[in-house]
Amino acid sequence: MSKSANGNSYAAKDIVALEGLEPVRKRPGMYIGGVGSAGLHHLIWEIVDNSVDEAMNGHASEITVTLHKDASTISVSDNGRGIPIDKHPQTKKPALEMVLTVLHAGGKFEGNNYKTAGGLHGVGASVVNALSKELTAVVRRDGSQFRMTFSKGVPTSKLQKLRGTVRGSGTMITFTPDPTIFPKTTFDSDTIRHRLETASFLHRGLKVTFVDETQGTKQTYLHEEGIVDYLRKVLKDRNAKPIHEAPFTLNQDADPRMEITLQWTESTDEHIRSYVNGIPTGSGGTHENGFRGGLTKAVRNYIDTHNLTPRGVKISPEDIREGLVAIVSVFISEPQFQGQTKDRLNNPEVQAAVEGVVRPSAEQWMNNNRSIADSIVARIIAAARARAASRAASEAVSRKTAGKRSLLPGKLSDCISTGKGYSELFIVEGDSAGGSAKQGRDRNTQAILPLRGKVLNTESATLKKILENKEIQDMIAALGCGIGANMNVASLRYDRVILLADADSDGHHITTLLLTFFYRHMPQLIADGRLFIAVPPLYRIDIGKETYWAADEAHREEILAQHGGRAKPEITRFKGLGEMMPNVLWETTLNPATRKLEKVEIDDHLETDRVISDLMGRDASARFRFIMDRAEDAVEIDV
Structure with a gap:
């Protein structure tokens, strides 16, 4: 018998073989990306994508998704062929049971039933079943209706043929996520609505209906012009x-098969939404790379052919795509996605195929529309000149704020372990709060960088103005990893970056401004899970000899409801972090053993981009609409 490094025995008996759907329940993150909001909603997408696959292959024309009154139960129905219910020749079990209880069991492997499909792994439906407290499948086929129920991936009934005859065919899956797997099982109506409307755009003629019983609404999406x-x-x-x-x-x-549409705009960023077989690929992939390469070559060829190359400035691919808004949708028979969540396409052959179609088509379009093409080129040249000016400004700032320890910001109170082991930087609102944090922190692992006043709104500022801002210069210098295209996470001087602002509305505003900066100019911090928001208390509640800390009004009322009956509570509202004693700030907000941190994560990159653009951009009309639409929801305003 062999011994492990620590001397314990390690033999065949120590090898655990998980059977059936046990691996899914044991490691749900491997199949749905996590058990947070994104993973929860991914359950819906898996079932909806199966219905969309039926529509893509000409077998369905309608899909209905219902969010039931409990906000935790979903029904997805379609008028497709219906999942087969006859017994499988090998297992002697109904095909419906196999699809819902066996990983890698499905009808998309051979290609006889589906020319294109969003999923080829045979995993989606069974994963949803495994992670559901209850799941019911109803199938309409050959004039009859069949029903089977499950719990946590295990059948709780046999396949039942229901009485009576029915018209048409199709499948309806109703499921409730398992609360022992998901911390929160409440679905978000807006997230579902956005995804379903997108599906109707990507599949011309597909009728998609969303019934929201929580709000008593019903919306139907049908777009004959599709991605246009x-x-x-x-x-x-x-x-x-x-x-x-x-x-x-x-x-x-x-x-x-591919559908692409695009327009250049006056915006200063590039915005591409890409899809494969109707599945959003937020992290892009080979199809998106092929689109970018083909479009860049087409524009360069047009510029060279018509002698439009500017003097004294070099045009980069980023200049060509600045202001571009594009929808890229491709359909392929055997997609190779990166992970079960299908966030990125990996098929190498697709890049050349897409580029080979986009380049000549875009070049021909530009030659046939000279006035449009010339206005696009003028916009590209202007972008190249602006980028050159911003690059010069960035280099000037970099020379002043190189990541050397001797050139770090003077108000940075660094920690001892920077660059050697675990460390974290607190970016703190105000010099006063910074003083308390410096005194209360763990000097070995915690660095403090106080910021003065409101941070610059980087969404509505030029790069030159951003790089000239003193507070932002200090953050860039303290982090030491650069920003934008020059960012190198390997050079980051801390393992975590934590935003620490007051718990009131002003503090939330400052946190939002900082999040906007990091999302636009240092997104890799978010992608790598290194950016966090500290949750300091807004209230201190003394009940008898016990002290409680409440993060907001709702938390305060929850504490009073649980403990307020024992003695008369004394409630203190903090005006800001600066009035907290260092030991109190340590106990409530800095101490890793007792504090609460919220990791900054992006569930939907497209929706996040839209929200930041609306709420932080130059156009105030979007903010006005947002405020007016939600004015009735404002119960208590902190002013």
């Missing part, structure tokens, strides 16, 4: 003004 309608909506949502009227559109029915 989608582009109009994206432009409107982003308040992006196009510089040319007619968009470029590309439709290819040959394999790989």
Whole structure:
């Protein structure tokens, strides 16, 4: 018998073989990306994608999703062929049971039933079943209706043939997530609505209905112009003004089938939404790379052909795509996604295929629309000149704030373990709060950088103005990893970056401004899970000899409801972090053993981009609409 490094025995008996759907319940993150909000909603997408696959292959025309009154139960129905219910020749079990209880069991492997599909792993439906407290499948086939129920991936009934005859065919899956797996099982109506409307854009003629019983509403989406309608909506949502009227559109029915539409706008960023077989690929992939490469080559060829190359400035691919808003949708028979969550396409052959179609099509469109093309080129040249000026400003700031210890900000109170082991930087609102934090911190692992006043709104400022801002210069210098395209996370001087502001509305505003900066200019911190928000208390509640800390009004009322009956409570509202004693700040907010941190995560990159653009951008009309739509929800305003 062999021995492990610590001397314990390690033999065959120590090898655990999980059977059935046990691996899914043991490690749900491997299949749905996590058990947070994104993972919870991913359960819906798995079932909806199966219905969309039926529609993509000409077997369904309608999909209905119902959010039931408890906000934790979902029904997805379609008028497709219905999951087969006859017994499988090998297992002697109904095919419906196999699809819902066996990993890698499905009808998408051979290609006879599905030419294109969002999922080829045979995992989605069984994963949803494994992670559901209850799941009911109802199938309509051949004039009859069949029903089977499950709990946590295990059948709780046999396949039952229901009485009576029914018209048509289709499948309805109703499920409730398991609260022992998910900390929160309440679905968000807006998230579902956004995804379903997107599906109707990507599949012309598909009727998608969302019934929201929690709000008593029913919405139906049907878009005959498909992604062209989608582009109009994206432009409107982003308040992006196009510089040319007619968009470029590309439709290819040959394999790989692709639909692309785009317009250049006056915005200063690039915005591409890409999809594979109707699945959003937030992290891009080979199809998106092929689109970018083909478009860049087409524009360069046009510029060279018509002798439009500017003097004294070099045009980069980023200049060409600045202000671009595009929808890229491809359909392929055997997609290779990165992970079960299908966030990135990996098929290498797709890049060349997409580039080979986009380059000649876009070049021909530009040559046939010279006035449009010339306005696009003028916009690209202006972007190149602006980028050159910003680059010069960035280099000037970099020379002043190089990541050397001797050139770190004077008000930074660094920690001893920087660059050697675990360490964290607290970016603190105000010099007063910074003083308390410096005294209360653990000097070995915790660094403090106080910021003065409101942080610059980087969403509505130029890069030159951003890099000239003293507070932002201090943050860049303290972190030591650069920003934007020059950012190198390996050079980050701390393992964690924690935003620490007052618990009131002003503090929330400052946190939002900082989040905007990091999302736009240091997004890798968020992607790597290194950015956090500290949750300091807003109230101190003394009840008898016990002291409680409440983060907000709701938390205060919860504490009073639980403990207020024992003695008369004394409630103190903090005006800010600066009035907390260092030991109190340590106990409530800095001490890793007792504090609460919220990790900054992006569930939906597209929705996050829209929200930041609306709430922090230059156009105030979006904020006005937001406030007016939600004015009735404001019960107590902190002023």
